Structure formats: structure tokens, C-alpha cells
Amino acid sequence: MKMSYLLRNKSKKDHGKRLLILGILFFSLMFFFKLFDGFITRTVSPIWNAENILMRTIRLGWENFQTREALVEENMRLKVELESLRTSLSSSVEPISLELAVVLAGPPHSFYDTLVIDRGSSDGLIVGQEIFIPEGSVIGVAAQVHKTTSVVELFSSYGNETAAILERTKLPVLLIGRGAGNFKIEAPREEWVEVGDRILSLSSEPKLIAVVEDVVTGPTDSFKKILARSPVNIFSLAYVSFK
Numbered sequence: 001m002k003m004s005y006l007l008r009n010k011s012k013k014d015h016g017k018r019l020l021i022l023g024i025l026f027f028s029l030m031f032f033f034k035l036f037d038g039f040i041t042r043t044v045s046p047i048w049n050a051e052n053i054l055m056r057t058i059r060l061g062w063e064n065f066q067t068r069e070a071l072v073e074e075n076m077r078l079k080v081e082l083e084s085l086r087t088s089l090s091s092s093v094e095p096i097s098l099e100l101a102v103v104l105a106g107p108p109h110s111f112y113d114t115l116v117i118d119r120g121s122s123d124g125l126i127v128g129q130e131i132f133i134p135e136g137s138v139i140g141v142a143a144q145v146h147k148t149t150s151v152v153e154l155f156s157s158y159g160n161e162t163a164a165i166l167e168r169t170k171l172p173v174l175l176i177g178r179g180a181g182n183f184k185i186e187a188p189r190e191e192w193v194e195v196g197d198r199i200l201s202l203s204s205e206p207k208l209i210a211v212v213e214d215v216v217t218g219p220t221d222s223f224k225k226i227l228a229r230s231p232v233n234i235f236s237l238a239y240v241s242f243k
Contacts, residue, residue, distance in 0.1 A: 098241040099123060100134065104149065106237050113157035113179055115140070117240060120148045125242060130207075132241045137231045138207040139240070152240065155209060156181045156230050164209055166191075167198040173226075175199065175210060181230035183210050186223045193226055 101117040119125050129142045131152045143153035155162045160177035164185075169192055175183045187193060193215050200206035210228035217224040 098132070098134075098243050099125075100239055100241050101150075102239060103237045107180070107235055113154045113160075113177065113181075113234070114143070115152040115154070115234075115237065115240065117150050117152060118148065119242070120146045120150050122147050125150055129242055130201075132207070132243075133232050133237070134239055134241050135232075136207060138201050138209055139230060139232065139234070142242070154181070154230070154234060156183060156234065162209065163202040164199050165202050165206065166193065167200050167206075168192060168194075172202060173199070175228070181232075181234045183228040183230075185226040185228060187226055189217060189222055189224050191224065193224065199228055 099119065101119040101123075103115050104118055105116040107113060115131075117131075125142055125145050127142055127145050130138050131140050131142060132138050138155075140152045140154040140157075142150050144151040153160070154177070155175060156177045156179060158177055158179040162175040162177070163172065164175045165172050166187070171187060171191060173185045173187060175185060178184055183199075185199070193212060195212055195214060197212040198208055199210040199212065201209050208231055211231055212226055213229045214227040215224055216227070
């Protein structure tokens with residue numbers, strides 16, 4: 001009996017020692033892996049960072065390349081379109097003495113309600129000369145003329161006053177520019193004016209300048225306020241013409 005008790009007691013002690021050793025090994029391994037993991041992270045992080053920087057550089061370079069390529073394609077497209085328009089004008093059944101010009105800069109990249117075009121004094125352009133859109137509407141005059149470029153002041157330039165005529169009633173009016181292709185006019189209260197009416201230049205060959213957009217009349221007003229707008233979007237002009 002005594003021998004059996006000693007054997008059982010010894011077995012319990014051996015089991016406890018094994019558990020202690022296993023515990024020490026487990027925590028040692030955990031500590032080792034933690035140190036090793038930190039070492040790996042510190043070692044590999046610069047590589048990851050370098051890879052990310054390289055990928056960002058490649059991506060930015062590709063995006064810049066695509067942007068430059070798109071600009072070159074757009075420039076070529078405009079040149080082809082301009083040459084096509086010039087050929088079309090020169091081959092018309094009824095010859096039209098119009099010269100086409102490319103808009104180099106317009107609102108909002110130029111001064112407010114002005115255009116910079118690629119034609120100047122070397123092309124016969126002079127200060128005060130009327131500037132049209134290819135469809136025929138007149139939009140402004142050459143305000144500054146250099147040798148190969150010019151600045152066009154649009155009729156809609158803020159505060160600009162332009163003599164015009166209401167097409168419906170032939171009433172002479174004064175177009176006052178409000179900026180961004182907008183105008184205002186005052187006309188007698190009894191004058192017949194409707195939205196969509198055309199406003200023409202006061203010249204021997206009247207050209208469309210603006211279209212009535214709204215008519216405002218107060219109950220006691222002697223005059224009606226007419227709001228008008230340029231027939232073309234001045235923010236998207238690619239070409240203009242002159243003669």
C-alpha cells in the first residue's frame with residue numbers, strides 16, 4: 001500500500017513538472033514570435049512603402065501621359081475641323097468673304113466676356129470690326145488687335161451698350177450687357193414683346209444679337225424690363241468669324 005501511494009504521488013509531481021515546462025515553452029515561444037513579428041514588420045515595411053511609392057509614381061505618370069495624349073488629340077481634332085470649315089466656306093455656291101478664327105481663350109479663362117482669337121492685323125483684322133459665330137449671329141467687336149492675335153469684347157460684357165432693334169415691331173432699343181451672355185432692355189409698356197423674340201443689330205445688314213428670355217412689368221411701371229440672352233453659349237465657343 002505504501003509503495004502504491006508513493007508511485008501515485010511521484011506520478012502527480014512528474015505531471016506537474018511537465019505542465020510547468022510546457023507552460024514555460026509556450027510563453028517563450030509567444031515572446032519569440034512577437035519579437036520575430038516585429039522584426040519582420042520593421043524589415044518589410046520599407047519594402048512595402050517603396051512598392052507603394054513606385055506604384056503611385058507609375059500611376060501618376062500614366063495619368064499625365066494620358067492627359068497629354070488627350071490634349072494632343074483634341075488639338076489635332078480642332079485643326080482638322082477648322083480646315084474642314086474653311087474648305088466648306090471656300091467651296092460654297094455663293095462665295096462668302098468670311099475668315100474663320102480659333103478661340104484660344106474664352107470665359108472663364110479670359111477676362112470676363114472677352115475672347116482671345118488666333119487672328120490679328122496680319123490677317124486684315126482691325127479694331128472695331130464685328131465678330132460673328134459661323135452660323136451668322138454677331139457677338140461682339142475686336143477691341144484689341146495685335147499682329148497674330150486679337151481680343152474680342154462681347155456685346156454682353158457688363159455695362160456695354162449696343163444699339164439694336166426688336167425684329168417683331170422694328171423698335172430701336174439699347175441692349176445693356178449684364179455679363180455671361182446676358183442683356184437687359186427697357187421698352188415702353190405698351191410695346192408688344194414676347195419670349196423668343198429676336199433682337200437684331202442696327203445696321204444695313206441686321207444680324208441676330210440676342211433672344212428675349214423674359215419680360216417683366218410691374219402694375220405701375222411705365223416701361224417693361226426685357227431680359228435677353230446671346231443665341232450662343234459663350235463658354236463653349238471654339239470658332240468665330242469676321243469679314
